[in-house]
Amino acid sequence: MITFNEKVWELAKRIPEGKVTTYRELARALNSRAYRAVGNAMHRNPYAPVVPCHRVVNSDGTLGGFASGAVKKAELLAEEGVKVKKGKIIGFERKLHRF
Template structure:
């Protein structure tokens, strides 16, 4: 069984999707790739324990705290390569950034573009912090929920 709810974040409504064990997706309404991907999924519009915990985490995050992700079970669906990149994103501390090229080196991938493509398919925005990845020159690039949101999240995290 799948469950979904809408979370009214300061950056717009987010859809959260979970099963009985894990958070599967967190995306902004109208976000590239995700709304269509999950629209046909049979899910109940109600909170379960996973969604309740995820909402508490988001509330703490948007309140300027740095909540512990270890309290949540995350299970974004993707290829082995995508999951390897997403797991590396979890190592970037709040308030810090890295580049696509640096991630490619760490993950032993020859292509920063391939890393960027994997990051673009991250189904767990904010929880898996793909917004902390910048171009090699430090510019904001490639955020499926929009660069204005990416900028806001980075500024927000500087205060944590």
């Protein structure tokens, strides 16, 4: 049985390197408004290494949470060319990936 979360993870896997998407966009792509449930899915995501959950951020360009700490999330993004300043993504609109 494919749950809502499974779809979210499958979708998240397709986010290209150096780009980010939002919890809202993910939910929208699935014709749903459960952006909150999406956050939940990432938090307890069982496919930790295969799903790039660090590329999913808040709709206003702030980082949002991260299981291993928001700081770690910023570092991972920085390695892919997405710079973060004071918890906010620089050029967010420009790096945002849409489905």
